[in-house]
Amino acid sequence: MNFDVIIIGAGPGGIFSAYELSALMPKLKIAVFEAGHALDKRSCPIDGEKIKSCIGCKSCSIMSGFGGAGAFSDGKYNITNDFGGTLYEYIGKDEALSLMRYVDDINMEHGGAGTRLYSTAGTKIKKTCVQHDLHLLDASVRHLGTDINYVVLENLYNSLRDRVSFFFDTPVDTVKRAASGYEIVTGDKSYFCEKCIISVGRSGSKWMERTCRELNIPTKSNRVDIGVRVELPAEVFSHLTDELYESKIVYCTKEYGDKVRTFCMNPRGVVVNENTNGIITVNGHSYEDPARQTANTNFALLVAKHFSEPFKDSNGYGESIARLSNMLGGGVIVQRFGDLIRGRRSNQNRIDEAFITPTLKATPGDLSLVLPKRILDGIIEMIYALDKIAPGTANDDTLLYGVEVKFYNMEVEVNSDLESCLEGLYIIGDGSGITHSLSHASASGVHVARRIAAEK
Numbered sequence: 001m002n003f004d005v006i007i008i009g010a011g012p013g014g015i016f017s018a019y020e021l022s023a024l025m026p027k028l029k030i031a032v033f034e035a036g037h038a039l040d041k042r043s044c045p046i047d048g049e050k051i052k053s054c055i056g057c058k059s060c061s062i063m064s065g066f067g068g069a070g071a072f073s074d075g076k077y078n079i080t081n082d083f084g085g086t087l088y089e090y091i092g093k094d095e096a097l098s099l100m101r102y103v104d105d106i107n108m109e110h111g112g113a114g115t116r117l118y119s120t121a122g123t124k125i126k127k128t129c130v131q132h133d134l135h136l137l138d139a140s141v142r143h144l145g146t147d148i149n150y151v152v153l154e155n156l157y158n159s160l161r162d163r164v165s166f167f168f169d170t171p172v173d174t175v176k177r178a179a180s181g182y183e184i185v186t187g188d189k190s191y192f193c194e195k196c197i198i199s200v201g202r203s204g205s206k207w208m209e210r211t212c213r214e215l216n217i218p219t220k221s222n223r224v225d226i227g228v229r230v231e232l233p234a235e236v237f238s239h240l241t242d243e244l245y246e247s248k249i250v251y252c253t254k255e256y257g258d259k260v261r262t263f264c265m266n267p268r269g270v271v272v273n274e275n276t277n278g279i280i281t282v283n284g285h286s287y288e289d290p291a292r293q294t295a296n297t298n299f300a301l302l303v304a305k306h307f308s309e310p311f312k313d314s315n316g317y318g319e320s321i322a323r324l325s326n327m328l329g330g331g332v333i334v335q336r337f338g339d340l341i342r343g344r345r346s347n348q349n350r351i352d353e354a355f356i357t358p359t360l361k362a363t364p365g366d367l368s369l370v371l372p373k374r375i376l377d378g379i380i381e382m383i384y385a386l387d388k389i390a391p392g393t394a395n396d397d398t399l400l401y402g403v404e405v406k407f408y409n410m411e412v413e414v415n416s417d418l419e420s421c422l423e424g425l426y427i428i429g430d431g432s433g434i435t436h437s438l439s440h441a442s443a444s445g446v447h448v449a450r451r452i453a454a455e456k
């Protein structure tokens with residue numbers, strides 16, 4: 001079967017390229033191939049009662065399916081060049097911001113209207129942070145919440161399904177060069193297209209590596225971020241989260257000069273398992289609907305690790321640390337901060353007696369047996385630094401879940417059109433290693449669609 005454009009992956013990158021292409025060129029024959037399920041079929045079996053932890057489904061509904069890894073995410077669209085990816089290095093800072101704002105407009109038209117846009121502009125919190133050697137990054141944050149994010153995706157799908165052919169539960173095995181364009185092989189079937197957009201996200205990282213090898217597309221290794229998810233009573237951070245919702249705060253450790261940062265802050269949210277290629281790590285999200293909110297706020301504290309020659313496999317390093325926690329805890333480990341600094345493991349009794357109820361069922365344990373000393377020391381130092389702007393952060397009962405790992409795909413060599421060295425083959429979103437967020441991945445999809453439309 002022939003198409004003008006085939007998009008691989010229906011995450012934010014794939015969805016927004018399909019949206020923009022079909023809007024600009026309604027006659028174009030566009031297909032989207034997605035390894036996971038359609039949106040209404042996506043459901044994680046963990047119910048907290050019968051199934052308490054990850055059972056390793058063939059297709060993980062948290063990471064795969066229409067909406068991609070973003071579908072059950074907190075739906076925080078950070079409109080900024082300060083974090084979330086380096087798209088601006090390819091397309092320029094103004095263009096990147098303008099595309100992120102355009103994505104925000106589309107989301108508002110599709111069910112997001114009424115959600116709040118937070119901003120760091122003019123906040124006094126910045127001054128308080130810097131007085132304690134903490135650095136607040138600039139951003140506007142649209143918080144859709146997991147519930148509204150789902151509604152927006154539903155509406156986007158309804159507006160796309162008559163204009164675009166969707167193939168769900170259809171993982172692409174191979175991309176081959178064809179006489180004119182590309183052959184997309186899935187199972188025993190082949191589809192042909194003139195142009196192909198690859199947007200396979202983090203869950204497609206191993207596939208992306210293989211595809212780049214097979215097609216001789218140059219790549220370079222990226223970093224890996226390792227750390228923990230912190231959970232504490234919502235009151236401790238409420239003066240920050242009420243005003244900014246999410247604050248990205250960076251701290252440089254006195255001991256090693258490493259940068260530690262807060263990441264993915266979820267006021268009154270829940271901590272969840274994340275399954276990446278069979279390895280269980282931790283993540284978090286929250287709901288816009290007050291009825292579904294909890295008494296706790298969670299956020300990650302991450303330390304970035306870059307490796308120099310000869311070691312290239314930064315993701316492999318992160319995976320090994322996550323495997324260690326899976327080996328000791330059968331999944332994610334939880335430890336009270338007080339236990340960690342006293343050098344003892346947390347047990348179920350200590351967790352049950354704490355003044356905070358964990359939102360994720362994890363195995364009480366000892367994170368110092370899992371995390372490298374340098375990373376753990378950095379996290380402890382950052383917790384004490386945060387305690388100065390949000391007293392209570394360093395309380396004994398603060399919960400630390402480990403490990404949280406942010407895997408980055410290796411960076412694929414692309415030009416300012418996000419086109420690889422092969423003409424007509426575009427690589428976008430988190431799968432390219434260039435973006436690490438909803439807004440940057442979506443913006444990369446719009447950018448590529450406009451480049452393709454301009455050429456036609």
Ligand SMILES: Cc1cc2nc3c(=O)[nH]c(=O)nc-3n(C[C@H](O)[C@H](O)[C@H](O)COP(=O)(O)OP(=O)(O)OC[C@H]3O[C@@H](n4cnc5c(N)ncnc54)[C@H](O)[C@@H]3O)c2cc1C
Pocket residue numbers: 008009010011012013014033034035036062063064065066067068069070071072073074075076077078084170171172173199200201202203204207264274283284285428429430431435436437438439441442
């Ligand atoms: C729990 C969680 C919470 C998050 N919260 C936020 C947040 O609040 N804000 C934020 O900015 N970011 C958040 N993120 C990150 C965000 O979801 C990603 O940055 C974003 O989804 C990347 O979009 P993408 O389209 O590049 O890739 P993805 O969303 O990963 O989509 C890629 C799609 O490609 C499919 N695929 C992979 N391989 C193949 C193949 N061979 N054939 C066919 N299909 C394939 C996958 O199934 C997947 O559906 C969160 C992530 C998680 C897991």
